[in-house]
Amino acid sequence: MQPSDEGPIDVPRRQRRLRGWWWKLPLLAVGFSVLQVLALRFVDPPFSSFMAIRQTQAWIEGGWTFRIAYDWRDLQDMSRNVPVALVASEDQAFAHHNGFDLQAIEKARKSNARGKRVRGGSTISQQTAKNLFLWSGDGWTRFVRKGVEAWYTVLIEALWPKQRILEVYANIAEFGDGVYGAQAAARTYFRKDAQNLSASQAARLAAVLPSPKRYSAGRPGPYVQRRTRAIERQMRAIGGSGYLQTLD
DSSP states (O other), X not given: OOOOSXXXXXXXXXXXXXXXXXXXHHHHHHHHHHHHHHHHHXXXXXXXXXXXXXXXXXXXXXXXXXXXXXXXXXXXXXXXXXXXXHHHHHOTTTTTSSSOOHHHHXXXXXXXXXXXXXXXXXXXHHHHXXXXXXXXXOTHHHHHHHHHHHHHHHHHHHHSOHHHHHHHXXXXXXEETTEESHHHHHHHHHSSOGGGOOHHHHHHHHHTTTOTTTSOSSSOOHHHHHHHHHHHHHHHHTTGGGGGGGOO
């Protein structure tokens, strides 16, 4: 019985077709990420990657009643103290950089080398990219995430105005375990809406970043209290509520 003519030919053909797709996958990933970021310039995200991960973790651990707290508010519907406090606390060069603050990164590197505790050199744009699209990661997965985070940061800075970046960050930042965004945090810790937060209350929320599971805005310890006062001074130094007028 003679072997089929199609058998030996089909396998190489399939292999060639598969090989022909490999070079297209990076292009598809790039195209998808561009469309993803462009769409979210106009559409408010219903959830973030960090929210999905936290909710999934709770279910895996058997916490079936656990629900994340998240309630979107446009920038004009929250107190101006909120975005100003976030900039004063996290990224005072926000209005001027293109997503990466090289001076802050170098300062953080030197402080880490001396064994000092630092807040890190990530900008609000980088944190928005990480929280919205990615994961925290440990070991080699963290280095992979850092690379993808840089790409998303470039896209966000290129496709979103600064006020949109700040608006999204104020809505997806985690202010406590499962508490995401200024509105959910305001209701959880102060029993009021984000539009009614005082400068001191907004500064206290910003003070727990980027370690909202270590520090509490609801029961502030000495560190959070000191940090809150420092952020209030920094808010005044960058111009208070008038700071937002400096953004594009």
